[in-house]
Amino acid sequence: MTALAALIRRDIRIAVRVGGGALIGVLFFLTVVVLMPFALGPDLPLLTRLGPAILWLGALLASLLTLDRLFTADHEDGSLDLIVMSQTPLELACAAKALAHWLAAGLPLIVATPVLGLLLNLDMVATSAVALTLLAGTPALTFTGMIGAALAVTMHRGGLLLAVLVLPLSIPVLIFGVAASEAAITGPVSFGAPFSILCALSLVSLVVGPFAAAASLRQGLD
Amino acid sequence: MTLIDLANPTRFLSLTARLLPYLVAGTLVLFAIGLYLSAMAPDDYQQGATVKIMFIHVPNAWLSMFVWAVMSASALGTLVWRHPLADVSAKAAAPIGASFTFLALVTGSLWGRPMWGTYWEWDARLTSVLILFLMYLGLMALWRAVEDPARAARAAAVLTLVGAINLPIIKFSVDWWNTLHQPASVFRMGGSTLDRAFLIPLLVMALAFTLLFITLHVAAMRNEILRRRVRSLQMMQARAASNDMSAASPASQPA
Numbered sequence: 001m002t003a004l005a006a007l008i009r010r011d012i013r014i015a016v017r018v019g020g021g022a023l024i025g026v027l028f029f030l031t032v033v034v035l036m037p038f039a040l041g042p043d044l045p046l047l048t049r050l051g052p053a054i055l056w057l058g059a060l061l062a063s064l065l066t067l068d069r070l071f072t073a074d075h076e077d078g079s080l081d082l083i084v085m086s087q088t089p090l091e092l093a094c095a096a097k098a099l100a101h102w103l104a105a106g107l108p109l110i111v112a113t114p115v116l117g118l119l120l121n122l123d124m125v126a127t128s129a130v131a132l133t134l135l136a137g138t139p140a141l142t143f144t145g146m147i148g149a150a151l152a153v154t155m156h157r158g159g160l161l162l163a164v165l166v167l168p169l170s171i172p173v174l175i176f177g178v179a180a181s182e183a184a185i186t187g188p189v190s191f192g193a194p195f196s197i198l199c200a201l202s203l204v205s206l207v208v209g210p211f212a213a214a215a216s217l218r219q220g221l222d
Numbered sequence: 223m224t225l226i227d228l229a230n231p232t233r234f235l236s237l238t239a240r241l242l243p244y245l246v247a248g249t250l251v252l253f254a255i256g257l258y259l260s261a262m263a264p265d266d267y268q269q270g271a272t273v274k275i276m277f278i279h280v281p282n283a284w285l286s287m288f289v290w291a292v293m294s295a296s297a298l299g300t301l302v303w304r305h306p307l308a309d310v311s312a313k314a315a316a317p318i319g320a321s322f323t324f325l326a327l328v329t330g331s332l333w334g335r336p337m338w339g340t341y342w343e344w345d346a347r348l349t350s351v352l353i354l355f356l357m358y359l360g361l362m363a364l365w366r367a368v369e370d371p372a373r374a375a376r377a378a379a380v381l382t383l384v385g386a387i388n389l390p391i392i393k394f395s396v397d398w399w400n401t402l403h404q405p406a407s408v409f410r411m412g413g414s415t416l417d418r419a420f421l422i423p424l425l426v427m428a429l430a431f432t433l434l435f436i437t438l439h440v441a442a443m444r445n446e447i448l449r450r451r452v453r454s455l456q457m458m459q460a461r462a463a464s465n466d467m468s469a470a471s472p473a474s475q476p477a
Contacts, residue, residue: 147384151364151377161367164360165381168353168388212384215301219376 011100032058052181129184143209150213252430259423282326289319297379309375314442320358346395347403
């Protein structure tokens with residue numbers, strides 16, 4: 001357990017201190033959300049209706065952007081080989097890295113959501129609904145994205161391929177995240193059903209992601 | 223003749239060279255029968271003659287999922303049993319499966335225009351099949367992204383198994399969601415609800431398309447094996463050429 005805790009602490013420290021880490025993701029999130037009104041026009045009711053979808057899309061793209069960094073930095077300086085060869089099970093190490101990545105890159109997105117909700121003319125209920133669904137859904141994005149990151153780590157220009165591989169797996173999370181947010185805003189449709197499925201997707205990805213990523217890393221690094 | 227005998231590429235090539243003409247003949251015969259039965263099938267009381275698109279659309283849709291299942295079995299063969307030809311099978315099947323998925327989407331879209339009034343609808347069945355098509359394309363991109371076929375095989379095997387989760391989602395999408403696409407009529411609890419006049423041509427066409435897939439798959443596997451041999455020969459030739467050149471230069475001579 002100590003090894004995993006050390007891995008998590010190391011990853012969070014690197015993410016926070018080096019190269020803009022988490023804040024780059026938030027900055028990209030902000031950019032996407034700011035670009036939308038320029039494209040759609042300043043029609044406030046329209047922005048309110050589209051708000052949850054815009055926030056979810058921005059969070060998805062921002063987490064996709066930061067996923068590239070999950071394994072490549074360690075691969076380049078050789079610490080990924082050390083992690084693969086260590087006594088800690090690789091699946092747990094991958095889970096620990098993904099957890100650290102979510103804490104460092106996913107949580108800031110959720111913290112930024114209320115501010116961005118103001119830009120999109122969302123009220124308190126809508127913003128908190130989106131933030132709650134993001135809290136439940138971003139672990140799924142991180143852990144399934146980890147699979148693509150592990151597949152793409154051994155390729156030099158793997159960034160775009162990573163996006164192509166990860167996006168089809170992220171679509172269900174996006175669908176249910178937006179459905180849960182919309183359900184919380186416009187009353188009668190149940191919020192619990194899509195939200196439960198969103199939580200289920202996150203839980204499944206917590207299990208499947210590390211195993212698939214570990215298998216990819218082992219196969220790709222020899 | 224056990225499965226392990228087929229693991230030898232040379233034996234596989236010689237066996238399939240003998241088998242392929244029969245597969246082609248069988249496919250043509252089944253297609254002839256199937257198309258004849260489809261033409262003879264009655265018009266639907268509501269849809270008229272356009273119901274016959276079903277005899278092409280449904281087998282393509284079934285095969286798009288079947289091919290991913292075959293690729294998943296090949297992926298298991300690569301990762302678990304290290305079967306030498308499993309990755310050849312997976313790589314050969316991907317473009318064929320992508321084509322079947324594309325044809326299913328296109329024929330379904332052409333069928334939907336007169337029936338539903340729209341070429342496309344974002345309901346659960348169509349969306350999940352579109353996601354399957356995107357995953358096929360991503361898989362083909364992954365195969366070509368890594369230079370060494372053996373390493374690409376293992377990465378693609380992991381992605382194939384992860385993507386296999388989409389198959390039950392597609393199958394049950396019409397049950398779990400309120401979709402524009404009709405619910406299951408053939409493979410369902412309580413038996414098929416399709417009248418025999420339509421069911422027989424449908425099953426014959428499905429068999430014909432399956433045999434078509436097997437024929438194309440075997441032919442593609444042969445091509446992939448030959449392609450890898452060409453690649454090895456080219457690498458050997460390049461190495462020999464560089465050895466000749468380096469032998470000629472004084473720097474390579476031992477001191």
